Amino acid sequence: MKLLVLHGPNLNLLGEREDAAGGRLSDLDAALRAKAKALGLELTIVQSNHEGVLIDTLHAERKNVEGILINPAGLFTSYALKEALEAVGLPAIEVLLKPPARESVVAEACAMQVLGLHGFEPYLQALETFSSGIFHPAIPGPVKTLGRRKGKGAGSEPEPTEAAPRPTPKLVGRVHPLKGGTTADLTRLAAPARSLARTAQAGGPLKTLGRKTTATSDAKSEDRPGKTLGRAPKAGAATASDLLTRALVRQKIADRLAGRMSEAELATWARAKYQQVQRGEPAESGHRELLEDSLQSLTLSHLPATRMTDTQLVDLMTRLEEG
Numbered sequence: 001m002k003l004l005v006l007h008g009p010n011l012n013l014l015g016e017r018e019d020a021a022g023g024r025l026s027d028l029d030a031a032l033r034a035k036a037k038a039l040g041l042e043l044t045i046v047q048s049n050h051e052g053v054l055i056d057t058l059h060a061e062r063k064n065v066e067g068i069l070i071n072p073a074g075l076f077t078s079y080a081l082k083e084a085l086e087a088v089g090l091p092a093i094e095v096l097l098k099p100p101a102r103e104s105v106v107a108e109a110c111a112m113q114v115l116g117l118h119g120f121e122p123y124l125q126a127l128e129t130f131s132s133g134i135f136h137p138a139i140p141g142p143v144k145t146l147g148r149r150k151g152k153g154a155g156s157e158p159e160p161t162e163a164a165p166r167p168t169p170k171l172v173g174r175v176h177p178l179k180g181g182t183t184a185d186l187t188r189l190a191a192p193a194r195s196l197a198r199t200a201q202a203g204g205p206l207k208t209l210g211r212k213t214t215a216t217s218d219a220k221s222e223d224r225p226g227k228t229l230g231r232a233p234k235a236g237a238a239t240a241s242d243l244l245t246r247a248l249v250r251q252k253i254a255d256r257l258a259g260r261m262s263e264a265e266l267a268t269w270a271r272a273k274y275q276q277v278q279r280g281e282p283a284e285s286g287h288r289e290l291l292e293d294s295l296q297s298l299t300l301s302h303l304p305a306t307r308m309t310d311t312q313l314v315d316l317m318t319r320l321e322e323g
């Protein structure tokens with residue numbers, strides 16, 4: 001598998017501008033090449049301080065590679081980079097050695113985001129995720145198995161046909177572990193990627209990476225028995241009309257199917273809702289996992305590589321009805 005690795009502005013000074021535990025950019029590239037060799041991946045690595053060069057590289061390499069690993073660095077809020085990734089339509093993972101000061105826009109066009117605190121681990125993690133085959137069309141994705149654990153081996157699923165879309169990969173919850181987080185929090189970001197790969201290989205529903213990264217969200221995000229639907233958990237939190245329910249998601253999908261909402265609007269809504277739930281806002285009791293999985297699929301449903309057809313949207317509505 002061939003991958004494009006993009007390093008954004010100032011990463012040429014990695015290890016010089018700050019005390020980076022992992023070393024300099026040349027060390028990072030050496031570590032990436034060694035890991036890629038071990039995993040049987042081929043890398044094209046480009047660093048640039050210029051947004052346009054990064055975009056031109058994406059365009060130029062789009063037919064030569066099957067995936068993109070990008071650290072946009074200070075360009076993490078670039079809509080131009082985000083749109084370039086969307087235009088290219090390849091599975092992408094955003095890697096940031098340190099969590100950014102604010103939400104990454106580039107992450108909106110990526111299937112996953114891997115954040116780190118020390119060393120080059122998030123980059124290596126991303127390579128492992130690519131090599132797990134999770135983005136490969138032969139692996140059945142959660143569009144079919146969402147919310148239902150079939151326990152089948154990947155080999156028992158039929159190969160997707162030309163018409164069948166690629167599996168929907170999962171997001172790393174766009175988390176900010178530095179806000180009150182510790183190194184231990186970040187270790188928890190690394191572990192689920194391995195479990196995700198294993199789950200993908202087993203053909204089961206994919207796990208969320210980086211979900212529940214802080215103690216607070218851990219505590220809040222569990223479904224508590226007896227929790228009343230629609231009760232606002234605290235002042236300033238979600239109101240009943242904001243509450244994430246299966247009916248609400250079904251309504252949004254219906255709006256999209258009826259043309260009242262565009263593909264991109266549905267994806268943006270799903271992303272925002274997913275983030276709210278990750279921050280601990282309530283979801284319909286007993287259905288949190290199905291709702292989170294549905295939002296993750298919808299978040300990616302407008303991207304070429306992971307687009308959901310109308311039939312799949314209807315199928316998802318049915319699962320939400322049954323679930």
Ligand SMILES: O=C1C[C@@](O)(C(=O)O)C[C@@H](O)[C@@H]1O
Nearest residue numbers: 071073074096097098100101
């Ligand atoms: O330049 C960088 C480095 C970075 O991309 C990282 O990988 O830690 C994080 C960005 O927020 C910052 O602008």
